[in-house]
Each structure stands twice: as structure tokens, then as C-alpha cells.
Amino acid sequence: MPENTSQLIDGFGRHIDYVRLSVTDRCDFRCVYCMAEDMTFIPKPQILSLEEILQLGQAFTELGVRKLRLTGGEPLVRNNVLSLIENLGALPGLDELAMTTNGSQLQRLARALKDAGVNRLNISLDSLNARRFRHLTRYGNLNQVVAGIDAAVDAGFESIRLNAVILKGRNDDEVAQLVQFACDRGIDIAFIEEMPLGHIQEHDRALSFISSASLHSKLSEKFTLEALGEPASNAGPARYHQVAGYASKVGFISPHSNNFCHLCNRVRVTVEGRLLLCLGNEHSVDLRQVLRDPTADLPMLKEAITRAMTLKPEKHHFDNNGEPEIVRFMNMTGG
Numbered sequence: 001m002p003e004n005t006s007q008l009i010d011g012f013g014r015h016i017d018y019v020r021l022s023v024t025d026r027c028d029f030r031c032v033y034c035m036a037e038d039m040t041f042i043p044k045p046q047i048l049s050l051e052e053i054l055q056l057g058q059a060f061t062e063l064g065v066r067k068l069r070l071t072g073g074e075p076l077v078r079n080n081v082l083s084l085i086e087n088l089g090a091l092p093g094l095d096e097l098a099m100t101t102n103g104s105q106l107q108r109l110a111r112a113l114k115d116a117g118v119n120r121l122n123i124s125l126d127s128l129n130a131r132r133f134r135h136l137t138r139y140g141n142l143n144q145v146v147a148g149i150d151a152a153v154d155a156g157f158e159s160i161r162l163n164a165v166i167l168k169g170r171n172d173d174e175v176a177q178l179v180q181f182a183c184d185r186g187i188d189i190a191f192i193e194e195m196p197l198g199h200i201q202e203h204d205r206a207l208s209f210i211s212s213a214s215l216h217s218k219l220s221e222k223f224t225l226e227a228l229g230e231p232a233s234n235a236g237p238a239r240y241h242q243v244a245g246y247a248s249k250v251g252f253i254s255p256h257s258n259n260f261c262h263l264c265n266r267v268r269v270t271v272e273g274r275l276l277l278c279l280g281n282e283h284s285v286d287l288r289q290v291l292r293d294p295t296a297d298l299p300m301l302k303e304a305i306t307r308a309m310t311l312k313p314e315k316h317h318f319d320n321n322g323e324p325e326i327v328r329f330m331n332m333t334g335g
Helices: 050-062 081-089 106-116 130-137 142-155 172-185 212-220 287-291 298-311
Strands: 018-022 067-071 096-101 120-124 159-165 188-192 225-227 239-243 249-253 266-269 274-276 284-286
Touching: 018 050, 050 067, 050 081, 050 287, 050 298, 067 081, 081 096, 081 106, 106 120, 106 142, 120 142, 130 142, 142 159, 142 172, 159 172, 172 188, 172 212, 212 225, 212 249, 274 287, 284 287, 284 298, 287 298
Parallel strands: 018 067, 018 266, 067 096, 096 120, 120 159, 159 188, 188 249
Antiparallel strands: 225 239, 239 249, 266 274, 274 284
16 A cells, blocks of 8 residues: 555645545525525436545545545435445545535434444434424434434534524524523534525625624624634634633634635535636636546546645635625535
8 A cells, every 4th residue: 555645735735635535515404594495416327436536535534634524415315325434434644534514413323423434423413493493404403413413412423513604694693592502512623603605585695794703703602612712724724712611612614704715725615527726716626527538547546636736726705795606506515
């Protein structure tokens, strides 16, 4: 087996050691900030097979990537995804296999995921009010998701973090309740500023935007939050605070109000094999073409990935005017 070496360095000196692999663009929810209510999904022949996704995982880990995160859509609606997880988890040199999920399937699959090699889970939870949760997700069942979260806690993952996208006037009155929910279970939570990806009609993004600083102020009325400093270059974009008296941490992910691009150590691969070099830009390379070239092999795939690093931009340019710069929806981006 080839020795893993750190070879992915972009044009700004950032070391890329984290890859988010989308396994499907489909989802059993239609969250209002992520997708339109009526979606057109990618035809099956255009999506990567599980074998092709595994090839990508092997190529990236041989290029020094230490963390893979499976995303969607909802990754757990993909048929036979557990077989892919088991194979990815066995890759030499991989330190961390994570997943982002809406939690709908965790009540039955949490234990199997851990046994297959998943170390860390991020679980979306935007409201603890059943009716509001239904409105925000369009199809979600709050009781099912809470049962899934509790099943994940019982399974004993190395880390579980809740992700909440907060919209002004919709769920910003619940932030303290959501933190308490996390603290009661000994897990972390991150609040995410809505990102302008895809054209939506359900709400006005400019009017619904609420900054991380505003949420911090709300939470400080109930909790003592002890800042843990700037995120490490390999720890993701969340700026964490310890909740005094609890094991839990609260994170703030602030693509608008506190840009974290200088720390970016990750790239994404969509389920159709498009290597996205930045969440907020369209710089990309078609890896599906390489994977399906009958003359291609693993070294050629690794070479294509390495060359792509020169395309990674310095930063995105999100603003708060409500109009998306990127027309693809978040389910197309991959988590």
C-alpha cells in the first residue's frame, strides 16, 4: 500500500486535509434554507457509484487527507451506503470518518454507523417545536429526529454536534432552548448563518439574516460562554465557546459576519463528481470524467486532484443582500 504523504497545498499555502464527499443529492426533508419545495434531482447515470466514491476516498487519503465527511442531501437515504462507509473506514491513513445527517434514519442506523467506522456525527436540528420543525423542514418529524439523536448518544460516537441554521423571526427565539437540549445530552451545538446558495422563494434571506454576534448576545442572557479562541486550522470554521457548568460547547459558524476563509483546509466533491474548491465559488474540476475514462488509473486521478488545488480561490464573497451568488442548492453542494 502506498505511503500517505501530505501533497495537497493550494496557491495560498493552505494544507488541504479534509474532504466532504456527497453520496446523494436526494433527501427526505426539504429544508427551507437548503432546497426548493419542488426539486429536480440528478439522473442516476450521472451520479457516482459507490465504487467510484470509494476510489475518490482512496485517492484523497493517499494524498494526505486525514478526514472524510459523508454528506448529501441526506446520506442515509442512499442504498447500500453502509458498505461504502465500511470500506472508507478501512482506508489506511484516515484519522476521521464523519457524517452530516438530518437525523431521520439514526434511530435504526446509529449503532451500525458507529460499527462501520463513523467517528463523528453532525445532526441538523433547527427547532424543538414540532409544528415549527415541520414548517422549516417541510417533511420532517421532530420526534423521529430527537429519537435519532438519543440513539446516536447511546451509540457512543467520539463526537456529536447539532447544527442549527437560525432565521430571524422563525427560530431565533429558540437558541437558548436548543443549547439546553444539547447540554442535557452532553453534546455540542453550532449555530450557522444562512448561506446564499440557490434561488429560494420561501423567505427573504436579507430579512431573515441574523448574525452570530446577535445569537451570542441572546445566549449570554442565560449561559456563561467561555471563548475558546480562534479555531485551529484543522478544526473547521466554528468558533467555539465552553458552556460553563456543562461538558458541551457552543460554536458559531459565520460565513457572513466573521469570514473564516483563511483557515480553509477542505474541498467538496458533489455526487456527480464535481470537485468544488470553494463553497462560495464555482471553481471546480470534473473528476467523474477522469473516473470514467477507461484509460485512467489511480495515479491519474491523484494527478487531477493535485492540479485542481491551483484553482482554489482565496475566499468567497458572500454578502447579506439576499441574492445568491451561487445558483446551486446546498443539497447539490454536499453539506
